[in-house]
Amino acid sequence: MFGVVLLVPEMKRSSSVQVEFGMSSESLLLELEDLARVGWADIWKGPPLPGHPGFDEWCARYEWKPQTVERDLKVLTRHGNVIKLAANGHWDPVVSLKFFDPQWRAETSVVEEKMAVVEEGVAAWQRYTELVSGVWGELTWSGAAGDSDFPESPVDGFWWKPETAKGNPFRLSLWEPSRGVDGPVVLLTLGVAGFTWDAEGGAASVLKIAFCPPAEAASRG
Secondary structure, rough: OOOOOOOOOOOOOOOOOEEEEOOOHHHHHHHHHHHHHHHHHHHHHOOOOOOOHHHHHHHHHHOOOEEHHHHHEEEOOOOEEEEEEEEEOOOOOEEEEEEEOOOEEEOEEEEEHHHHHHHHHHHHHHHHHHHHHHHHHHOHHHHHEEOOOOOOOOOOOOOOOOOOOOOOOOOEEEEEOOOOOOOOOEEEEEEEHHHOOOOOEEEEEEEEEEOOOOOOHEEEE
């Protein structure tokens, strides 16, 4: 569940903008460092089925405690966060690894604060990009919806190229694997709810990190 932990120094905001964090910056760094050391070929292959003698051993290898075992595995990490190993409901192969809670989100019901939600989202995306780069190294690409060089997804479904400057992902940071063919494509995406751009109503934005198999591993899956 979301906590009320301050991740990094934040922008001065109106009290009508509600901001929540999925985990502290310290916890996120620990999670990223752990994920940088896992055997990704093993992750993409997926865990043994629950009840199989190797299932508990597979989870223990990464110091994960299984939480739900229906269709997609959710695990509790040693730092107290929940990770979902998404396999489109088929258990394996794993097509993405994500923290169960988004890293950051903001919302308001006040029309006058719409742009504050967008601006704070962009600022948070910039801070998180620096934080992730501290573990995963040099960016492959980072930019905004509407940029002429906005990349196509290497595999269908990682993301969809936005058609306008207000599309989603509104902001994208991308790290391609440098740890061998099975290392993950790391995606940091900022999404802005479509109703944010309406004349009336409120606004919402959300920041997420996902780890997806590189094209070679995905095609094997």
